[in-house]
Amino acid sequence: MVSEKKFKISINDRTCKRCGICIAFCPKKVFSSENGKPVVVNLDACTKCKLCELRCPDYAIVVGGEEDEQ
Amino acid sequence: MGERMEIRLSGSGGQGLILAGIILAEAAILDGKNAVQSQSYGPEARGGASRAEVIISESSIDYPKVTKPDILLALTEEALMKYKDNLKPDGVIIIDSSIKKPELPVKIISLPIIETAQNRTGKVIVANIVALGALTTATKIVSKESTEKAVMDRVPKGTEELNKKALYSGFELGESL
Amino acid sequence: MRKELEKYFRTEKLPHIWCPGCSHGILTGAVVRAIDNLKLDQKKICIVSGIGCSSRAPGYLNFYTLHTTHGRALAFATGIKLANPDLKVIVLTGDGDCAAIGGNHFIHAARRNIDITTIVFNNSIYGMTSGQYSPMTPKGSYATTAPYGNIDRNFDLCKLAQSAGATYVARGTVYHIPQLIKIIEKALQHKGFSLVDAVSICPTYFGRKNKMGSPVKMMEFIRDVSIPIKSAEKLSKEELAGKILIGEFYEEQAPEYTEEYAKVIEKSQEGD
Amino acid sequence: MSSKARLMQGNEACVEGAIAAGMRFYAGYPITPSTEIAELSAEMLPKVGGKFIQMEDEIASMGAVIGASLTGLKAMTATSGPGFSLKQENIGFASLTEVPCVIVNVQRGGPSTGLPTLPAQGDVMQARWGTHGDHPIIVLSPSYVKEVYELTIRAFNLSEKYRVPCILLMDEVVAHMREKVELPDPSTIKIINRKKPDPSIVNYEPYRDYDGDGIPPMASFGEGIPFHVTGLIHDVTGFPSTNAKVTEALITRLMKKIYDNLDDIVDYECISVEDAETVIISFGSTARSVLRAVHLMRQEGHKIGMIRLKTIWPFAYKAIQNLSSAVKNLIVAEMNFGQLVETVRASAGGRFEVSGLNKFNGELITPDEVIAKVKEVMGRA
Numbered sequence: 001m002v003s004e005k006k007f008k009i010s011i012n013d014r015t016c017k018r019c020g021i022c023i024a025f026c027p028k029k030v031f032s033s034e035n036g037k038p039v040v041v042n043l044d045a046c047t048k049c050k051l052c053e054l055r056c057p058d059y060a061i062v063v064g065g066e067e068d069e070q
Numbered sequence: 071m072g073e074r075m076e077i078r079l080s081g082s083g084g085q086g087l088i089l090a091g092i093i094l095a096e097a098a099i100l101d102g103k104n105a106v107q108s109q110s111y112g113p114e115a116r117g118g119a120s121r122a123e124v125i126i127s128e129s130s131i132d133y134p135k136v137t138k139p140d141i142l143l144a145l146t147e148e149a150l151m152k153y154k155d156n157l158k159p160d161g162v163i164i165i166d167s168s169i170k171k172p173e174l175p176v177k178i179i180s181l182p183i184i185e186t187a188q189n190r191t192g193k194v195i196v197a198n199i200v201a202l203g204a205l206t207t208a209t210k211i212v213s214k215e216s217t218e219k220a221v222m223d224r225v226p227k228g229t230e231e232l233n234k235k236a237l238y239s240g241f242e243l244g245e246s247l
Numbered sequence: 248m249r250k251e252l253e254k255y256f257r258t259e260k261l262p263h264i265w266c267p268g269c270s271h272g273i274l275t276g277a278v279v280r281a282i283d284n285l286k287l288d289q290k291k292i293c294i295v296s297g298i299g300c301s302s303r304a305p306g307y308l309n310f311y312t313l314h315t316t317h318g319r320a321l322a323f324a325t326g327i328k329l330a331n332p333d334l335k336v337i338v339l340t341g342d343g344d345c346a347a348i349g350g351n352h353f354i355h356a357a358r359r360n361i362d363i364t365t366i367v368f369n370n371s372i373y374g375m376t377s378g379q380y381s382p383m384t385p386k387g388s389y390a391t392t393a394p395y396g397n398i399d400r401n402f403d404l405c406k407l408a409q410s411a412g413a414t415y416v417a418r419g420t421v422y423h424i425p426q427l428i429k430i431i432e433k434a435l436q437h438k439g440f441s442l443v444d445a446v447s448i449c450p451t452y453f454g455r456k457n458k459m460g461s462p463v464k465m466m467e468f469i470r471d472v473s474i475p476i477k478s479a480e481k482l483s484k485e486e487l488a489g490k491i492l493i494g495e496f497y498e499e500q501a502p503e504y505t506e507e508y509a510k511v512i513e514k515s516q517e518g519d
Numbered sequence: 520m521s522s523k524a525r526l527m528q529g530n531e532a533c534v535e536g537a538i539a540a541g542m543r544f545y546a547g548y549p550i551t552p553s554t555e556i557a558e559l560s561a562e563m564l565p566k567v568g569g570k571f572i573q574m575e576d577e578i579a580s581m582g583a584v585i586g587a588s589l590t591g592l593k594a595m596t597a598t599s600g601p602g603f604s605l606k607q608e609n610i611g612f613a614s615l616t617e618v619p620c621v622i623v624n625v626q627r628g629g630p631s632t633g634l635p636t637l638p639a640q641g642d643v644m645q646a647r648w649g650t651h652g653d654h655p656i657i658v659l660s661p662s663y664v665k666e667v668y669e670l671t672i673r674a675f676n677l678s679e680k681y682r683v684p685c686i687l688l689m690d691e692v693v694a695h696m697r698e699k700v701e702l703p704d705p706s707t708i709k710i711i712n713r714k715k716p717d718p719s720i721v722n723y724e725p726y727r728d729y730d731g732d733g734i735p736p737m738a739s740f741g742e743g744i745p746f747h748v749t750g751l752i753h754d755v756t757g758f759p760s761t762n763a764k765v766t767e768a769l770i771t772r773l774m775k776k777i778y779d780n781l782d783d784i785v786d787y788e789c790i791s792v793e794d795a796e797t798v799i800i801s802f803g804s805t806a807r808s809v810l811r812a813v814h815l816m817r818q819e820g821h822k823i824g825m826i827r828l829k830t831i832w833p834f835a836y837k838a839i840q841n842l843s844s845a846v847k848n849l850i851v852a853e854m855n856f857g858q859l860v861e862t863v864r865a866s867a868g869g870r871f872e873v874s875g876l877n878k879f880n881g882e883l884i885t886p887d888e889v890i891a892k893v894k895e896v897m898g899r900a
Contacts, residue, residue, distance in 0.1 A: 012248070014262070015248075015261060015262040017262070017266075017267035017268070019267045019268030019450075019462045019463075020268070020461060020462065020463050021268065021462055021466060023463075024463040024466070025422075025466065051425075053249070054273070054276065054277070054424040054425065054428070055273055055424055056273070056276075057265065057267075057269055057270055057272030057276075058261075058263070058272055059248040059249075059252075059256075059261065059272070059276060060248075062248065062249050092526065092697060095699075096525075096526045099526055104699050105526065105698070105699055106696055106697065107696065107697040108692070108697070110636075131698075132807045132810040132811040133807050133810075133885070134692060134696050134804065134807055134883075135883055135885075137885065137886075257747075289745075290743050290745070291741070293741070295586075306749065306758060306759070309745055310745050311740035311741065311746065312745070312748070313586070313740075313748045313749075314747070314748065314749035314750060314751065315585075315612065315750060316582070316608055316609055316612050316750055319578060319579070319582040319608075321579075322578065322580075322582030322586070323585060323586035323589075324586060325574070325579070325582075325586065326544070326546060326582060326583030326584060326585065326586025326587040326588075326590075327587065327589060327740060328586075329583070329587065330543075330544050330587035330591075331590040331591075331592075331740065331741045333741060334590070334740065334741050351576060351579070352582075355574070508565075508572075511565050512568060516565070516566055
């Protein structure tokens, strides 16, 4: 699925411990679980509230586009 | 070794004998001698029989405690009873005149120390300084000049005149012998 | 990890040792974000911890960091702060570390109102030693040393801190993370002893022993039982049973210890 | 400043020495018979811009001292038996993390609350092995008030030089007695400060032995180089490790930095040992009783000598090994049930008869008791 959004949500597989918190508490249900691993399935719905990033115990998620990464 | 003199100052806690011991030791140092001062600590120092010890010597002092005093000062009967034995054969005991003179095989000098403090300064609290003055002139263990300087260096600010009066009264007591 | 935060971490030490879903990682992230939001001078920050899961946090953080003995973080921190008041001193501690073995240091650091921010990673359990009850374990909960249910009454650390003399006291949770970051920011800006009781989750020990399910379920539980202080005022004692009160409890400007000691130095040198 | 003789208490000399050595931080908790050290530190430290704090307990005092030292200040605490026991946890921390600090223990009668106002030397082994695990430590013991001053300075110097906690093991007698002391001109006092990292070092590792002398240079919190300190076994970077080789290397280095420098650290005084048949080993105030006994017995023609230990740990093995074979008996005089005597016995390796003169009733061993013991031992030979 090609997103209209100009930003991405990156998930670091190396540090993610698959606790499921990001999936469960995203207000817009942006994530889905693939054997416990979060995958972005609905980027269009993302409002960049960044709660997933703030609540990730393993600093594995970054919500943001290029403008955020500069 | 030479000239090691052991002095024990005894009385009840609160009579200021530890301060008197410190001043005596400082006077000895001013005289150019060595001195060690020690004292009883703890509950004993607050009531009951209390003591301060001073050792004065021309040479260095090894063992720092008094074993056989040359001079014993006792301001209370209780202290006298506790410490009266063990003096050197040529030792001397100075007691306050309020204490009944005991029969002992050493020289005993009875002086109205506490009374003098009361009558001459109006303050019993300086009996320790009166005693120090009397001991200084009676035994000549330290010089009068050094004792006076040591007293003035140690006593609290504002009490210099009172203590000087007490010391001079004590000097007179010792010299009257 | 977000690029601008990387400088605050010893990234080569990650991933950290905490279990999946352990929210100590969330709390450590919150501390770093608060520091970043305030743009504090990284080279002026010293982070001190005691012993336990919480106390591993400083090892991942790129500041002057000190991992001390069990319960003693505040004692070491007090020495650091008094010796060098220019340092911003932050203590990261756990509920057992702070409230049990370190309880005495805690109340006295609060009493002195020394400028230290203490953040308690409060997961209601001794995690590092595998699940014994702490002074913050709710009465009736289970732990490896409370196999028949915990009969100890638990501390309210915020009340304890306030009555001991702390001048900033607040509680947040790992669920209410934006609010918690704000609270930590306020604590860091406060001059004096500040306490943040940060309610955390331990899925591995507290969760399993108390059949609370996954980290997600535990987060949901915290969400459901937390009440802002303002709303709590209208509730009865019965209605408040089992609830976690969150928000800012107390704030006061009072003489700070190291500033008071600076005056002692001045006074001692008068007339020299 | 000209030196001037004055009457000074042992505890007072300790504070004077500490400040001369550069002490700028003191944390403590009141306990007899060490309290004057805290009182005087509280008065004197702010005058030189230093800091004093009375902590909530002994454990906290030791923690605060280590914290202060990590910021670069020379720090000290003082205590007595029960408090010394409480400090042991963090003394271990300072040993492992190599944070310089000075701990004064004015020994009193024990165990437990024991005899708070009376002397003892019952903490000889606690000073060496009080904290758990293998660890380095240096322990000094003064016999004279003047020596309290000198050894307090030396305690700071050794602690800074070797990055090791240094214990000044006093006893109630030497702590509370007042004695004539002439303080030296401060400009003549040798002061040693901890080695700092060379500014050219990139990526400073706080526990790397850069100079090959076993003593890593020490940065301070607040100086700009972030680093980590932990009470866990750590590698050269300062971060925890459970690797067997790392562990072995660390403990070995910690011990070797002391045992490779015995000649620098160990100090003792030999008196009349050249032709002695009986040698008495002693330390602290007990050594003064022994000294008197030696003088008195020499006057009577007895071949008696003494070794007065100023460094107790590491032990003066050489002092025992260097004794001539003319020596028949060693007596260890100490105010305890027999602690240092076991180490002396081990050092003697069967070359000499070793016996203990022990007193543990709250009173100083007297010269007469020393003489009686010597005569008893000589009678046996």
